[in-house]
Amino acid sequence: MTGSDSAIPLVRLNGISKHFGEGETRVDALREVSLEVFPRQVVALLGPSGSGKTTLLNVIGCILDPSAGSMELDGELVLHDARWQRGDLRRLRLDKIGFIFQYHNLLPFLDATDNVAVVLQLAGVDIAAARKRAVELLDYLEVGHRKSAMPSKLSGGEAQRVAIARALANSPRIILADEPTAALDSRRAGIVMDLLRKLAVERDAAIIAVTHDEKIFDRFDRIFRLRDGRLE
Amino acid sequence: MNLAYRDIRHNLGRFLLTCMGLGLLLSVVLAMIGIYRGLVVDALTIARAPAVDLWVVEANTRGPFAEASRIPGDIREAVARIADVTAAGSITYQTVETEYQGGKLRLYVIGYELTRPGGPPEIVEGRDIARSHYEMVADRSTGLTLGERVQLGRNTFTVVGLTRHQVNSGGDPAIYITLPDAQKLQFDLAPPAARVQLARGSGGASLDTVNAVVARLHPNASPDATAETIQRWKHLAAITQEAQEVILSRSLVDRARRQIGLFTSLLLAVSAVIIALIIFTMTMEKLKQIATLKLIGASDRTIVGMIVQQALALGLIGFAIGAAIIVNIKDYFPRRVILEPDNVAVLGLIVIAVCLLASGLGVRAALRVDPATALGG
Ligand SMILES: Nc1ncnc2c1ncn2[C@@H]1O[C@H](COP(=O)(O)OP(=O)(O)OP(=O)(O)O)[C@@H](O)[C@H]1O
Ligand SMILES: [Mg+2]
Numbered sequence: 001m002t003g004s005d006s007a008i009p010l011v012r013l014n015g016i017s018k019h020f021g022e023g024e025t026r027v028d029a030l031r032e033v034s035l036e037v038f039p040r041q042v043v044a045l046l047g048p049s050g051s052g053k054t055t056l057l058n059v060i061g062c063i064l065d066p067s068a069g070s071m072e073l074d075g076e077l078v079l080h081d082a083r084w085q086r087g088d089l090r091r092l093r094l095d096k097i098g099f100i101f102q103y104h105n106l107l108p109f110l111d112a113t114d115n116v117a118v119v120l121q122l123a124g125v126d127i128a129a130a131r132k133r134a135v136e137l138l139d140y141l142e143v144g145h146r147k148s149a150m151p152s153k154l155s156g157g158e159a160q161r162v163a164i165a166r167a168l169a170n171s172p173r174i175i176l177a178d179e180p181t182a183a184l185d186s187r188r189a190g191i192v193m194d195l196l197r198k199l200a201v202e203r204d205a206a207i208i209a210v211t212h213d214e215k216i217f218d219r220f221d222r223i224f225r226l227r228d229g230r231l232e
Numbered sequence: 233m234n235l236a237y238r239d240i241r242h243n244l245g246r247f248l249l250t251c252m253g254l255g256l257l258l259s260v261v262l263a264m265i266g267i268y269r270g271l272v273v274d275a276l277t278i279a280r281a282p283a284v285d286l287w288v289v290e291a292n293t294r295g296p297f298a299e300a301s302r303i304p305g306d307i308r309e310a311v312a313r314i315a316d317v318t319a320a321g322s323i324t325y326q327t328v329e330t331e332y333q334g335g336k337l338r339l340y341v342i343g344y345e346l347t348r349p350g351g352p353p354e355i356v357e358g359r360d361i362a363r364s365h366y367e368m369v370a371d372r373s374t375g376l377t378l379g380e381r382v383q384l385g386r387n388t389f390t391v392v393g394l395t396r397h398q399v400n401s402g403g404d405p406a407i408y409i410t411l412p413d414a415q416k417l418q419f420d421l422a423p424p425a426a427r428v429q430l431a432r433g434s435g436g437a438s439l440d441t442v443n444a445v446v447a448r449l450h451p452n453a454s455p456d457a458t459a460e461t462i463q464r465w466k467h468l469a470a471i472t473q474e475a476q477e478v479i480l481s482r483s484l485v486d487r488a489r490r491q492i493g494l495f496t497s498l499l500l501a502v503s504a505v506i507i508a509l510i511i512f513t514m515t516m517e518k519l520k521q522i523a524t525l526k527l528i529g530a531s532d533r534t535i536v537g538m539i540v541q542q543a544l545a546l547g548l549i550g551f552a553i554g555a556a557i558i559v560n561i562k563d564y565f566p567r568r569v570i571l572e573p574d575n576v577a578v579l580g581l582i583v584i585a586v587c588l589l590a591s592g593l594g595v596r597a598a599l600r601v602d603p604a605t606a607l608g609g
Contacts, residue, residue, distance in 0.1 A: 054604075063527065063603045094529035105524045105606055107235075109242030114233055122529045127233055150242075166528065 008075050009036035010174055010206040011060055016069035018055055018229075029055040030066070031229040037222075039173065040200050042193075042207045044217065047226035053210045056226065057176050060208065061097055062089045073097075074173055094123050098167030100177035100209075104159040106151040112138060112162045113147045119169040137165040141195060157188040164195060168203075175199065177209040186215050193219045235525075235534070236541035239518075250510060251546060255553025257503050262558040262579060264496040266569035271492060273570055275401040275485040278340070279476050282323070282350045284446040285455045287471040288462055294471065296325055296443040297401065298479050303468065305411075305440035308345075314461060316453035321348030322442040324414045327404060328421065330384055337374065339407050340400040341384070343414020349446050352408045358393035364410055369393040371405040385420035387413070401484050403567045415439055500582065507550075507583070508590035511543045515594030522598045523606035535598055540591045547587035551580055 018030040029052045037043050045053045058064035059071070062078065071079035073096055078085055086092055106115045116134035121127055138144045141161040143154075151159055160180065167175055177196070181189035193216050196207050209220075217223065225232040240247045279297065287296070288303070288311055295301025305322050312320040324343035329336050344350030346361060352369045358378045361367045368389040370376040373396075380391045389409060398406040409417070419439060449458055459470035471479070481489070515522075522535055555576060562569040 058604045061527075090526075090529055090531060093527070099527050099606075101524075101606065105520075107521055107524065109235075109239040110233075114238070118233065118235070119528045121233065122531070122534065170529075 009038050009072070010074055011035075011037040011208070012072040013060070014070040014072075016056075016059055016066050016071065018052075018059060018064065018066045028229050030059070032069070033226075033229070033231050035224055035231060037206045037208060039204045039206055041221045042197055042200050042209070042219070043222040043224060044220040045208060045210045045224050045226060046212075046217075051226040052229040053226055054178055055229075057178055057208065057210060060174070061099060061176050062093055094119075094170060096172050096174055098170065098172040098175045100160075100164055100167045100175065100180045102179040102182050104151070104156075104163040104183075106154075106159055106163060106166070108151050111148050111150050112143065112154065112158075115151065115162055116166045116169050119166055123170055134165070134169065137168055138162065141165050156183050157185075157191070160184060160188075160192060161195070164192070168199065171203065173203070173205045175205055175207045177207065179210055179212065181211065181213050181216060189213060189216055234541075236538045236545070239538070240542060240545065247546070248549075251549040251553060254507065254510065254546065254550030255557060257506060258551055258554030258579070258583065259557035261496070261499050261503055262554055262571065262576065263562070263565075263569060264492065264499055265575050265579065266558065266562060266571045267565070267567070268489065268492045268496055269570040269572060269575060270565075270568035271485055271488055272481055274397075274399050274403065274568055275480045276477055277398060278325075278342070278400050278406060279473070279480055281342075281353045281398060281406075282321070282344075282446045283353065283448070284349050285449040285453075285473050286317075286447040286458060286462075287473070287476050288445040288447065289443070289469050289471060291467045291469050293469060294479050294483075295469075296323070297476075298484050301443050302441050303443075303445065305415075305442045307468065308348075308442075308445045310465075311445050311447050311462070314447075314458060316449045316458050317447045318450055319349050320445055320447040321345045321350040322411055322445050323350040324411065324418060324441075324443050325400075326414070326418055326421075327400075328384060328417065330382060332375070332382065337382075338404045339370075339374065339384075340402075340404040341414060341417065342406055342408050343411045343417075343442075344408060345411050349448055352393065352395045352398065354395060355393040356396050358391070360393055361408065361410060362392070365413055366390060367392045367409070369395060369408040371398040371407065372396045373399060373405040374407065376407075384409075385417040387416070389413075397568065399567075401480065411442070415441070500579075504582075504586045507547065507586045508593065511539075511546065511587060511590040512593050512597075514542065514546075515539050515591070515598055519597065519601050520606060523601050523603050526601070526603035527606045532599055536595050539594050539598060540588065543587040543591035543594070544584065547583045551583050 013033055013035050016030055016033045020027045020029060033056060045056060047053050059066050066082055068082045110118060113131055113134045116137055117130035120130035120133060135147055138147050141164055143158050143161045146154060146158050181192050184192060199205055200207050288307060289295035289301035290303050293299040293301045308320050308322045311317060322345055326341050328339050328341050361369055366387055366389050368391055370391050372394050376391050378391055381388050400406060449455060455472040459472055462468055462470035525535060
């Protein structure tokens with residue numbers, strides 16, 4: 001398929017391990033995971049429950065400290081020997097990473113437009129420009145007609161597309177999705193996958209999605225299988 | 233866009249209901265503070281009314297309010313002759329019950345000498361007493377109106393003037409009549425045996441008995457020094473105005489004051505806990521949203537700001553509602569409720585401090601929440 005010819009990987013993990021607890025209660029959630037994801041790739045993380053998929057996503061998203069290993073994002077060494085190389089991980093997330101949740105997790109008190117615009121505002125964009133860009137993104141994801149709706153009034157598919165718009169707001173090149181289609185029927189799941197594909201191609205982005213959804217396996221460029229914290 | 237405001241607007245009904253509940257609670261706190269202030273001020277009103285510097289009373293008493301005091305009426309002349317005294321007047325105080333509009337009316341009767349200290353401090357309607365008999369100036373809280381006639385003892389008095397806020401420490405409204413009328417009333421109402429004795433002038437008792445002689449001094453004179461001079465006279469004690477006010481607020485209403493004071497503190501503590509709980513719950517309900525905000529790049533400052541702004545909004549609106557309620561109903565209380573701006577301001581500051589403290593708890597929980605929790609189901 002497309003993609004893996006780009007020279008520099010957007011995500012590169014080297015010997016990432018993560019354990020929770022110590023002694024009796026120690027859980028090894030990730031063991032020496034190394035992988036690379038290139039621009040324009042849409043990859044899947046697969047594995048039984050408890051195999052470490054979410055943990056891996058959280059490490060890549062810089063919201064969980066790994067116990068060992070190194071990581072490069074977009075060519076920048078952000079983690080070396082389990083030590084963050086940057087003080088401001090929030091800024092790093094804001095600049096490089098977009099999250100799509102299993103359930104859309106839109107803020108219930110903001111309408112569709114502002115749910116997207118808030119991300120831009122947090123990054124320092126003034127509100128008028130943020131809203132303008134938010135509406136463009138909603139149009140791009142074909143939910144522009146629902147731009148003034150509150151999240152509780154959106155259908156599951158619409159809400160998920162608004163959430164994807166939000167993940168894209170800062171033009172991140174790494175998009176992490178935890179079961180983005182779990183709450184959708186197969187037709188809508190297909191639409192969302194098409195969208196992610198379109199994103200990867202048009203924005204030169206890498207998309208890493210956790211999924212259990214066998215219907216969409218054939219839409220990924222690459223599938224990483226996890227078992228007991230190890231890549232197979 | 234302001235996240236705190238948007239969140240409140242989204243749940244406006246619920247937020248306002250919470251504010252309303254808090255407002256009612258704070259109105260009770262304000263009422264208690266007002267009742268407390270009212271009690272203290274009421275206790276001092278009668279003692280402040282004659283605007284004097286010195287109280288001459290019976291020896292070994294702390295009269296005429298805290299203890300009974302009876303002295304001969306001619307003491308006034310002796311007091312008036314003291315060098316530093318500019319004016320002196322005899323006063324009687326007695327509580328009388330009379331019939332009024334089919335019910336009982338308790339009155340605190342003050343007898344004074346028309347041209348001397350001891351009369352009503354301020355007439356808000358009508359005029360001062362002009363004739364030496366059967367006229368009275370009554371406090372508005374008696375319910376009496378100008379021109380009304382009231383039976384006291386064997387005589388009928390006409391209301392010629394009205395005062396306001398003149399009540400004794402027990403809350404009984406005051407009326408003023410002339411000293412001779414008051415002495416006659418005291419005689420009429422005395423038990424028959426005592427009356428016979430009084431009429432004979434035997435046993436040292438005389439009709440010309442008063443409860444206190446009050447005196448105004450030269451502005452430069454020392455009340456303590458003059459009091460000392462009078463102390464040396466037999467059968468008399470002298471109390472400065474300052475000491476009289478201490479006696480009134482410390483011993484006369486001390487229990488009631490402490491009772492209400494303690495209850496007010498308790499109420500404040502309860503309110504503080506309730507405010508803290510409301511704000512803490514408000515934050516806990518939003519933990520998932522806060523995790524989401526963190527994940528999409530909100531700084532700790534943004535999150536803290538949201539919680540603190542909401543807490544302050546709740547506190548301030550609740551306080552405003554509470555203040556509005558109490559200002560509108562305070563005149564319906566049977567006794568005075570006094571809200572002084574500084575008391576209200578102090579409560580306002582306490583509410584703000586509690587809100588900030590309580591949001592501190594919420595903030596702690598919010599800052600600890602792992603952004604990863606937003607990712608899960
Ligand atoms: N915060 C934590 N503390 C302790 N153990 C944890 C924590 N998070 C995850 N684990 C453990 O780490 C292992 C991997 O968890 P993870 O959530 O990554 O699994 P998963 O592959 O996402 O599973 P699922 O498909 O059910 O979502 C599990 O055994 C889990 O119990
Ligand atoms: Mg998971």
